[in-house]
Amino acid sequence: MTITTELSDVPDLGDPETFRAGVPYDVYDRLRALPGLVWQPADYGTLTGGFWLVTRYDDVAEVLQDPERFSSRFGSVYPLLNPTGDGPLSMQIVHQDPPEHSRVRRAAAKSFGPRVVANFESWIREVVVQTLDDALRRERFDWVLEVARFIPSRVIAQVLGVPLDRRTYIVDATIEIFKSQSLDDGGATFVEQCMKVGEYLTQLGKEKLLNPADDMTTVLAQSLENGEIDLPEYQLYAVSLLIAGFETTHTTIAHVAHLLATDPAIRSTAARALEEGKAGALVDEFLRYITPAMRFARVATRDTEIGGQAVKQNDVLQVVFSAANRDPSAFPRPNEFDPFRVDPKPAAGTGGAGMVFGAGPHRCIGHVLAKLEIRILLEELLARKVTLSMEGQAVRGASGVVNSLTALPVSVAVG
Template sequence: MSAIIDAAARIPNLASQETFVAGVPHDAFDAVRAMPGLYWQPAERGTLNGGFWAVTRAKDIVAIEKDPETFTSTLGPWYPLTGKNPENILWNDPPKHGELRRAVAKAFGPRVVANFDDWVRPIVVETLQAYVEKGGGDFVPDVAAMIPSRVMARVIGVPRQDELRVVKWTFDVFAAMQVPDDGKTFWAVNNPIRDYMWELRAAKLREPADDMATALAQANERGELTEAEYRSFTSVLLLAGFETTHTVMAQAMRMIVEDADVARMADEAVADGKTDALVDEFLRYITPAMNMGRVATRDLEFGNTKIRKGDLMQLYFIAANRDPELFGEPHRFNPSRPERNHMAFGGGCHTCLGGPLAKLELRILFEEMHKRRIRLRLAGEPRRGRQTQINQLLSLPLALI
């Protein structure tokens, strides 16, 4: 019993953004995972019962994701909870979640996304060329954020002349997530995206195209999506497709420039045609969306712990991706590892739709950097985000070697 108390005493406040500024507290997650039950983190705001349960074992997360009837997303998909938002797919359980997801699921399937290479690669090449021509700079806004925001704008169907405007809005939204307020800053910058997407709907109905905005506009026209659902879905697609890819690109590049062994392994993997395995290992090791939340709909016992109705379960994918039951030497970066069943894209019905597209963008980036023999070094201090959910890097100043 004393060992458990000692372990708990070493765990920082997982509800505080400050805990994640220096880095991910993997030692704390290891300590939580070793406990016989779940760990209760008190929280002053953003929960129904004064805190949340930290769920760090992969098997527990899988079980929760498979049971949306017992563990719901309808009160919010992350901490702090924001209450109901039925127009947003992330706030929905089956069957409504499935109805919304089917509107775009086919467009993000692996076979479809494989055909995106022809137009994604030019975006990557153009971005890298501009970066190299100016001798480097802050890799986060210039490359890691620019590529996925332009790709998602294209997937949705934003006209070329509006792409950079949408890119700026995307940057603004993620900057707003650094502000610890009641969400007013976030919505102040997110609402222009939703308004723009509604204007785009009219244009797509007049001139249909092979893109997401057209598909969703037509679904709205048929009565399958409300106006609010259309506005929400298009903005969610833009932001979610941006967040995962931009975070992994930035954090992967930081690992490469700070660790010669990682740089060597990455170079060898691409040279050997094993870029897909390299991408999967970066996704596992970094885990861009560190967690998601579910709320218990009834009293029950789970994970050797008594759970109350209304308790928030924080599913720490970033801890599950270091679970020794799934991965040998989990804290070691190893693109050659045989296990690739990571949880970087979540699980269950809420598995990230854009996973195949994120992998494609990452693969192309590493291939093109290798092809052009682009070598970079640190030219300043990297700066992490103030986030409990996103493993975010805000700045990575680099220079060409």
């Protein structure tokens, strides 16, 4: 059994500001090559004064697929948002373990299956076309504000059945929820922001019961009325769907444009993949290469071992997707963008995008929808022969959870 000491020359990976300069892939390469795990001290946000960094693909998969040993109950991200394990967020699906998690997830899973989402293609393409039509009228604009923000917000709002006149509110509220995740207040602001949106979605659910529609809020409201879930679970699950449905796609669409505007090799490879009918593999590779959600957290339920490392009960483990998706044991030549890569080694049930949507019981329920949005956008950009160029510097956000781009000034040539 290996015990790895702290490394003094590793940057503070608990500080969101560390990520403003970019994802520290070189640091992750060093950590991944070490035996055991590396311990990062932390002054707040954990239960035992720090956290273990889990950077190898197989170790990340093992943690995520074993909720009996590694619980989500205290929080799914760092800083822990439910540190007592029994706070208001205990009713949110991302902070539940089976069997409670399984019961709540079933309430909406039928509405996110591949067959159902496949029927979304026509109207999602309309959303993408409308968004590009509006944005491309100008030669210069901020891609994040005009494209990356609008496509997923319009899509998830329609999936939830949010009326047109409330969709701007939903987008703004979602962004505020993400900002509150990094605050050192034991999750208080996060809870407050979630409950505000939850109250709105509760009222929307009441309206859907009177006038049912083919949308997620109707499904959840009916599950609430039938007693399958209770009111806090309804509110917090609806908020979770909103957050997950917006941010992963929003972040990916921003980075896709940045890569297309700055890397001629990726631009050429992407066009070739689309022309050769490899759109699915291309989307998976963009997701792996970008890894929009960089890491999640779990708490050890007992003394155990992972990756040869002794772990104590209540220790926090940060499972680092950004590191796992650059693990050469899982992806040959992991730092190269290659949608034609042969025989990657994704964990069971994660799909070709690798560790992007998670694994085990908390695997993202909306992963098929996210991939559909990205594929349609790539197809429409190719069909229009859009060429993006940078008109300034991309601006990164300060977040240890989301691989955030907050601004992307671009110029556009069409045809």
